[in-house]
Amino acid sequence: MIPTGHFLVVAALLFAIGAAGVIVRRNVLMILMSIELMLSGGSLTLIAFARHHGDVGGHGLAFLVVAVAAAEAAIGLAIIVALFRTRRTANADDANLLRDE
Amino acid sequence: MSGSLVAFYALSALTVAGALLTVTRRNPLIGALWLIATFFALAGLYALLEAHFLAAIQILVYAGAIMVLFVFVIMMLDRPELEEIGLLRAPGTKLVGLAAVGVLAWRLAAAVGRAGDPAPAKEGFGTVRAIGNLLLHEYIFPFEAVSIVLLVAVVGAVVIARLTSSES
Numbered sequence: 424m425i426p427t428g429h430f431l432v433v434a435a436l437l438f439a440i441g442a443a444g445v446i447v448r449r450n451v452l453m454i455l456m457s458i459e460l461m462l463s464g465g466s467l468t469l470i471a472f473a474r475h476h477g478d479v480g481g482h483g484l485a486f487l488v489v490a491v492a493a494a495e496a497a498i499g500l501a502i503i504v505a506l507f508r509t510r511r512t513a514n515a516d517d518a519n520l521l522r523d524e
Numbered sequence: 525m526s527g528s529l530v531a532f533y534a535l536s537a538l539t540v541a542g543a544l545l546t547v548t549r550r551n552p553l554i555g556a557l558w559l560i561a562t563f564f565a566l567a568g569l570y571a572l573l574e575a576h577f578l579a580a581i582q583i584l585v586y587a588g589a590i591m592v593l594f595v596f597v598i599m600m601l602d603r604p605e606l607e608e609i610g611l612l613r614a615p616g617t618k619l620v621g622l623a624a625v626g627v628l629a630w631r632l633a634a635a636v637g638r639a640g641d642p643a644p645a646k647e648g649f650g651t652v653r654a655i656g657n658l659l660l661h662e663y664i665f666p667f668e669a670v671s672i673v674l675l676v677a678v679v680g681a682v683v684i685a686r687l688t689s690s691e692s
Contacts, residue, residue: 425532425572428636433536433569435632437543439625444547452552452598456559459590460543463566466578474573475642479654483663485578486655489585490670494677496590500597501681507601508687513552 430471438464538565563587
């Protein structure tokens with residue numbers, strides 16, 4: 424039997440690595456992928472606690488997270504395509520059209 | 525050490541290593557491939573938690589559909605931009621980072637200490653039948669709402685990525 428805490432540590436590491444990726448990386452594709460890592464960390468926590476309490480509700484929530492992640496990836500990638508088409512870049516620092524300079 | 529514990533350590537090492545390799549690759553395509561490997565290992569962790577349906581969904585939807593979309597877009601942007609990965613140089617970043625790590629480790633240690641061992645899984649836990657029952661009875665409203673979210677996302681993605689007449 425694996426203690427629930429072990430899974431929580433892995434989930435926290437996934438979330439922290441994803442958050443560090445969002446902060447450090449400047450390529451919008453890498454930022455989007457780091458967000459997927461953060462979502463996975465949250466899902467792993469939900470499923471670990473679902474197993475801990477024997478309540479399948481956490482699985483339902485994790486299922487909804489997968490659906491929302493799919494929607495987020497579709498919209499995010501569409502924005503990246505539109506950004507690349509207008510600015511010829513995939514760098515978040517170059518997308519400063521609305522910034523007051 | 526039991527067999528499931530060995531499997532847990534192997535899968536979690538693969539998950540964390542894959543995540544680290546994902547965010548540190550300069551080429552987004554290599555990062556995406558490592559992310560797919562991470563999602564496969566994560567599906568193994570889900571299976572260890574008796575979440576068999578979600579393990580299958582993880583591979584089909586995440587490692588399959590979503591990552592194919594990512595690789596497709598990376599290939600479509602003609603030059604892979606190799607960005608320099610440098611740490612932030614602004615003053616005080618180390619302090620803020622250390623504070624964030626400290627708070628996270630403190631809360632994590634509290635949660636891990638309190639969690640303990642899970643109870644033995646009930647018969648039929650995490651099967652398609654159990655989750656289907658949950659989604660179509662108790663969770664029917666969020667289930668329908670997420671279908672609207674997906675519909676809006678599909679229409680929105682088409683509208684955003686469409687060529688406008690002035691650009692074509």
